[in-house]
Amino acid sequence: MIKVAVVGTNGLAQYIVHNLATQTSHQFVILSRRPSPGLVARGWQVLQVDYSNQGDLQFKLAGVDTVISTISGNAQLALVDAAAAAHVRRFVPSEFAGPPSLRPHNDILDDGRRAAILRLHQLEGSGMQFTIFTCGVLYERFAPGGMAASQIGLRSNIGQEGDYLMDFRRRRAQIPYLSSTGQAATICMTSAQDVARFVVAALDLPSWPREFRLRGERMSVRDVVAVAEGISGRQFEISGHTRSSLQDALTYARAVGDRGREIRVHHLMATAEGRYDFVSTNLDQLVTIRPEKFRDWLVRVWIST
Structure with missing residues (x-):
């Protein structure tokens, strides 16, 4: 038995705690910036923390084995520093996306994640390991x-319904x-539930590599839309993008000062570049989790709407 600190109160954090x-x-x-009476009512221990106060963070992390x-951002950097100082053994950074090795150095979608990984590398000498x-x-x-309904990605500009790849309700797709x-x-x-x-x-595994890879499905973006079309029984209005048309869309978003649209186009570009894709997994084979298939999940979440 170990002691785990789950940092944040978004939907993914709540799935992990559950x-x-x-x-x-x-x-x-x-660990939460703000009081969370709803989580406390579920019998969970919530410690309010101040990420600008290293002493407070280190005190709250005393005795923790895994964070x-x-x-994200500066708060996570402060958390990394405090965890190392508190002799935490393992740290899981807030990644939960595509392989970090595929991100360009000046990635507009980075949100401070590269800086956190760099800091974790620098602090390995303290004895704290990290795994993505x-x-x-x-x-x-x-x-x-969208993800916002699960309290995920609230600041990401792709958190709302239809912000990424396809809009199931309106039968549209941009791929x-x-x-x-x-x-x-x-x-x-x-x-997100399966990630948790x-x-x-x-x-419970005896050792962790630098990166655990896991997935529920791997498919082409056209097949993602085809699954949705099969469930809805209707063809979607599909806008197919080339690399050139995505660059034009990006130029337009910048010209009109639409930051949200710019970020959404960047996500489509990242998709085209294969940054959310990986061929092999290494965690699926080590645990008994059987992740839900995309089609089953899509039917389940839309059946009552």
């Missing part, structure tokens, strides 16, 4: 209400047909 509470005997605490972060959980695109991007190498653009996807199950199951 699995810790129901599937393990591990002790856990939730699982779902926050790579899961591809979250299914919740295609949910009623890059070909990747930068001329192949069909392919993505890996996993539900994988993370918690991994806690």
Whole structure:
């Protein structure tokens, strides 16, 4: 039995805590900037923290074996420093997307993640290891209400329904047909609930690599839309993008000062570049989790709407 600190109160953090509470005997605490009476009412211990106060952070992390972060930016950097000072053994940074190795150096979608990984590398000498959980695109991007309905990606500009790739309700899709190498653009996807199950199951493994890769499905973006068309029984209005048309869309978004549109185009470009794709996994084979298939998930979340 170990002590785990789950940092943040978004939907993914809550899924992780739920699995810790129901599937393990591990002790856990939730670190939050603000009071969270709803989480406390569920019997979970919530510690309010000040990320500008290293002493407070280190005190709250005393005795913690593993930190699982779902926050970003300067707050996560402060958390990394405090975890190392508190002699935390393992740190899971807030990644939960495509392989970090595929991100360009000046990635506009970075949100401080590169800086956190660099800091983790620098602090390895203190004895704190870190592992990234790579899961591809979250299914919740295609949910009623988008990821925001699960309190995920609220600041991402792709958090709302229809912001990424396809709008199931309006039967529309914007997809890059070909990747930068001329192949069909392919993505890996996993539900947030399954990501949480994988993370918690991994806690019992004897050793962790630098990166755990897991997924529910791997398919071309056209097949993603085809699944949705099959469920809805109607063809979608599809706008197929080339690399050139995506660049034109980006230029327009910048010209009119539409930052949200610019970020959404960047996500389509990242998709075309294969940044949410990976061929092999290494965590699926080590745990008994059987992730939900995309079609089953899509039917389940839309059936009552």
